[in-house]
Amino acid sequence: AIRITQSPSSLSASTGDRVTITCRASQGISSYLAWYQQKPGKAPKLLIYAASTLQSGVPSRFSGSGSGTDFTLTISCLQSEDFATYYCQQYYSYPPFTFGPGTKVDIK
Amino acid sequence: EVQLVESGGGLVQPGGSLRLSCAASGFTVSSNYMSWVRQAPGKGLEWVSVIYSGGSTYYADSVKGRFTISRDNSKNTLYLQMNSLRAEDTAVYYCARDMDSSGFDAFDIWGQGTMVTVSS
Numbered sequence: 001a002i003r004i005t006q007s008p009s010s011l012s013a014s015t016g017d018r019v020t021i022t023c024r025a026s027q028g029i030s031s032y033l034a035w036y037q038q039k040p041g042k043a044p045k046l047l048i049y050a051a052s053t054l055q056s057g058v059p060s061r062f063s064g065s066g067s068g069t070d071f072t073l074t075i076s077c078l079q080s081e082d083f084a085t086y087y088c089q090q091y092y093s094y095p096p097f098t099f100g101p102g103t104k105v106d107i108k
Numbered sequence: 109e110v111q112l113v114e115s116g117g118g119l120v121q122p123g124g125s126l127r128l129s130c131a132a133s134g135f136t137v138s139s140n141y142m143s144w145v146r147q148a149p150g151k152g153l154e155w156v157s158v159i160y161s162g163g164s165t166y167y168a169d170s171v172k173g174r175f176t177i178s179r180d181n182s183k184n185t186l187y188l189q190m191n192s193l194r195a196e197d198t199a200v201y202y203c204a205r206d207m208d209s210s211g212f213d214a215f216d217i218w219g220q221g222t223m224v225t226v227s228s
Contacts, residue, residue: 034214036153043202043221044145044153049214087153091212095166097143097155 002026002090006100012108019075021103023088028068032092035064035073038102039084047086048073075105083107110134110217112186112203117222124193124226130186130203130219138181141206143215144188146199146224156201157188160211171197193226200224 003026013019023033031051036044046055048064051071061076075082088100116128128144144156157167157177165177176189186203200221207216 032212036215038153043218044215045218046207046214046216049207049216055216089153089214091214095155095158096168097158099153099155102152 001096002029002093002098004088004090004098004100006086006088006103008103009101010104010106012106013078014108015078015080017078019078019082019105021073021086021088021105023066023071023073023100025069025071025090025092029090029092031067032090033064033066033071034089034091035062036087036089037082037084038087044087078105112205112217112219114201114203114219114222117201117224119225119227120193121228122194122226125189125191126193126224128188128190128201128203128222128224130188132184132186132205135205135217136181137179137184137186140209141211142177142179142186143204143206144177144186145202145204145215145218146197147202147221148196148199151199154199159186161209190224193224195226198224198226 005024033051035048038044052064063074085102085104113131143158159165159177174192178187202221203219204215205217207213
């Protein structure tokens, strides 16, 4: 199974900051990567798929890049509603689908 | 409105059984790849099972032989039958839709989740 790692596991940032989260796959997955946002007590929400395609309705301050094994989620100007946990997921080779361990973004 | 609504969670003793339901509206369950994903308290997301539009089913190693995914096309509902439950199965269980009806894509629609607690 393809393993996914994320870094950092957590970060503290301020409103207005630029935030970058990295996801790495144990083998090449082309662009078959998604990013999700999850707030406490809520279901995950799809932000980006195909590594860089913004899901409908997601603010343009979110962007994704990468292919192969290394991927990045960037929030260009952090807003208060962006404090949450972010997960990446590969869907290149399944089953099993695999998620990263998550990155918690909290307020500095 | 396209949505998924889970039900059926609760408290069950180790070794017991539970069946989760996921009712869909706004789209047809049988036309999509549908998955169950769980999240143990304070932990990350873990994929559990998928049913393809063609009916093939697959499971995570952690639940293989104990859980069964199925669907009722007439009710437009997805199910997860969970048997021989263990404490480590305690989690919020989400159903989710693959955004491409042919599969091999991200999960664009998620239910609100249903809590399963396995404890004596």
